[in-house]
Amino acid sequence: MNFNYRLYRAIKNRLFTILIVLSAVVVLGPLFMVIKYVFVQGASSLNLSFFTELPKPVGEIGGGMKHAILGTIYIVLLGALIAVPIGVTCGVYLNEFRKSKLSKTLRLTVDLMSGIPSIVIGIFAYLMVVVPLKSFSALAGGVALSIIMLPIIVKTSEEILKLVPDHIREAGLALGLPRWKVILFIILKGSVSNLLTGIILAISRAAGETAPLLFTAFGNMYLSFNMREPMATLPVQIYTYAISPFKDWQRQAWAGAFVLMVLILTLNLFARFVLTKIKDKKGY
């Protein structure tokens, strides 16, 4: 009886362990398969000229995506330049005035924003920037990406600031410092590495977006740093090359996918490990 019961428990125990491992495999399996496939296909198609050269005219073999790599960095930074100040300010506001009417509206808006399909954000940026300026432009792409980053940055900064204990704020106020100085020089300053982590995660999320760039930044085949002109980006370039009938372009699309993936993974890992290391030593 006793023995049977123990056996029953041991079997149940083993069964659940197997189930848990199985679900982990189901979750991680596809991820590793994607990474491996892109790695194998991409790395084999990668060479130095991919980073240093511009696309060759149709029909010629070779060339690279220098313009798209730099374009992605340009547009993503442009988007961050717009989204970070607004996002962090909103996060501060939400944290400081938790119960105000505006906060509730803002919070709802941000939640809704993060649910908007990225293609819709692309259409929005098209209507707001491309149509008035009468041209596809890097600026429009930056605006579209900033809208994607914004809700992530607002949410993370609010969460991060919530972690700062109230007695720190009180200590600052009791020194006779105005509230804005306490927020800026004591609370935000102590949260810099946390905030940076949030911002980088938002950036890496936006860096891989294709849909909002299709009819905003559009893309081109040469190097451009003009905000008011179309600009190539990795995702759009990959998309264009991947659906093309040319073998060499498809090969380059794989290389592009590989570079984009490494870029985003590196950003993520940097944010998660390097910055959290710093945070453990300093800050809240």
Added chain:
Amino acid sequence: MSNSKNSDKIILEAKNLEAWFGDFQAVKGINVQYTERTITAIIGPSGCGKSTYLRCLNRIHEEIEGTRVSGEVLLEGKNIYDKKIDVVDVRKRIGMVFQKPNPFPSLSILDNVVIGLRLQGITKRSTLMEVAESCLKKAALWDEVKDKLNSLGTSLSGGQQQRLCIARALAINPPVLLMDEPTSALDPIATAKIEELMDEIKRDYTVIIVTHNMQQAARISDYTSFFVYGKMIEHGLSSDIFTNPREKQTEDYISGRFG
């Protein structure tokens, strides 16, 4: 301590001061005057509202959500709860050492002490260093930290952190200093140094200190207030309160039969 006063000027005064946390009233109808350059001790059982009362005197109580204050606090005759008064200015002139040590986690020991001044626009390094050294010396912390001024403030022990907070409050040089159990986490030597400090700064400052240590209250203070359940049961010269209290409750508490 001596009861000799340099002047009889009233610097701080509470008039029918009351404070709430939501519906719970923690401070009830306090009326009291504080003479310039004196030390007043506040004693009373745990939870009787000493901290809350102190936090009303520099308008920090209102920082907690859902709290309320009524009545007046007059600083040199002006009500600090008046709408026209700038709360920042009030807090600059009424410094505070909190019950729990709360150094700024992201700042070094040095920066913790001088941040108040720096953010007020004083950036000259030599001036800041001078202030830091003198304040850390007054707070009896200098010898322990002089070789690691750039380490984080939070790397110090609890008692050291509390002395750091004392130095931080002194750096602003406020005429009135509120101290909430500043020595409760300190060893006898550091406590003696802080008491020495209070005796010294009394020449320039007015100090209101919460303490659970009767001997300390008797030793350092000119006046003592006794609180129970948010009410001020008795207030008077410490020499009277500790030898000849008017109220039975006070006597019981002092002699350890209460609270």
